Amino acid sequence: MKPLLKWAGGKRHIADILISSFPKDWNKQTYFEPFIGGAALFFQLSPSSAIISDVNKRLIGFYKHVREDLDELLNEIRDISIEFDNCPDDSKKRYFLEIREQYNSSDVDSLESASKLFALNKLCFNGLYRENSKGGFNVPFGQKKKFPNIEFDDFKNANLALQNAEVKVSDFETTVKSAKSGDFVYFDPPYIPIDATSSFTSYHADGFSLDDQKRLAALLVELKNRNIKALCSNSDTELTRGIYSESNMKVIQAPRMVSAKSSGRGLINELVISNY
Numbered sequence: 001m002k003p004l005l006k007w008a009g010g011k012r013h014i015a016d017i018l019i020s021s022f023p024k025d026w027n028k029q030t031y032f033e034p035f036i037g038g039a040a041l042f043f044q045l046s047p048s049s050a051i052i053s054d055v056n057k058r059l060i061g062f063y064k065h066v067r068e069d070l071d072e073l074l075n076e077i078r079d080i081s082i083e084f085d086n087c088p089d090d091s092k093k094r095y096f097l098e099i100r101e102q103y104n105s106s107d108v109d110s111l112e113s114a115s116k117l118f119a120l121n122k123l124c125f126n127g128l129y130r131e132n133s134k135g136g137f138n139v140p141f142g143q144k145k146k147f148p149n150i151e152f153d154d155f156k157n158a159n160l161a162l163q164n165a166e167v168k169v170s171d172f173e174t175t176v177k178s179a180k181s182g183d184f185v186y187f188d189p190p191y192i193p194i195d196a197t198s199s200f201t202s203y204h205a206d207g208f209s210l211d212d213q214k215r216l217a218a219l220l221v222e223l224k225n226r227n228i229k230a231l232c233s234n235s236d237t238e239l240t241r242g243i244y245s246e247s248n249m250k251v252i253q254a255p256r257m258v259s260a261k262s263s264g265r266g267l268i269n270e271l272v273i274s275n276y
């Protein structure tokens with residue numbers, strides 16, 4: 001199935017390559033995915049037992065509503081899509097901005113936040129998720145004339161996959177505290193930028209600092225000592241290779257998806273880092 005949301009760093013296009021690097025018994029116990037984002041791997045795998053998390057409260061709220069009250073969520077999304085399609089073309093942007101404002105002032109766990117997160121993801125520029133310093137979603141209108149098709153089968157499959165999952169707002173390190181010997185973890189953090197160098201120590205992107213990268217590298221080693229296999233995706237840079245040097249690395253090729261510039265598209269090397 002396709003992920004429900006478009007997400008920066010989404011793994012849909014390289015899901016098969018990544019899964020082929022998983023240990024054979026990855027689904028024997030609990031599957032952990034602490035940077036869930038668009039959840040491309042999780043939805044493709046539909047594990048029999050899982051713990052998934054992210055620091056984005058509204059994203060986690062969305063998945064909880066997909067799991068717990070799918071029909072109500074779909075009704076709200078359908079209403080938004082009809083209203084959007086009924087707007088004259090010169091009012092569509094205004095309608096988008098209204099939805100964005102209502103979303104930003106809604107409760108993070110509410111059905112309203114979940115339905116509007118989905119609508120904004122479909123209608124905003126390039127399906128990006130970006131917040132201003134006050135935590136408000138601020139991606140501009142993507143100039144769509146029609147609300148994209150709502151894929152009911154994908155929602156149904158997501159609802160089923162989520163029945164076997166604990167879903168929480170948490171930092172990645174806290175999420176894996178409960179992991180036991182024999183469990184498996186897939187980490188997909190915000191990447192180290194490809195132009196970062198080892199002298200560039202103050203780097204910070206998507207709220208994920210160089211210290212967070214080091215914390216994650218150390219966690220891979222700690223998990224190995226606890227007999228928990230873990231795989232991690234990241235960019236292929238000197239800095240990444242240095243920080244994660246205590247783990248094993250393999251290079252794979254991935255499509256470069258998020259850049260809006262056509263020159264930014266094409267294939268790019270990525271690292272698959274494992275502690276096994």
Ligand SMILES: C[S@@+](CC[C@H](N)C(=O)[O-])C[C@H]1O[C@@H](n2cnc3c(N)ncnc32)[C@H](O)[C@@H]1O
Pocket residue numbers: 007008009010011012034035036037038039040041053054055056170171172173188189190191206207208212
């Ligand atoms: C590269 S995206 C994951 C993409 C996902 N694998 C997919 O297929 O769409 C990284 C995610 O990590 C989350 N994140 C950032 N810092 C985090 C932290 N300290 N702990 C847990 N999640 C974090 C972001 O909110 C974002 O959703």
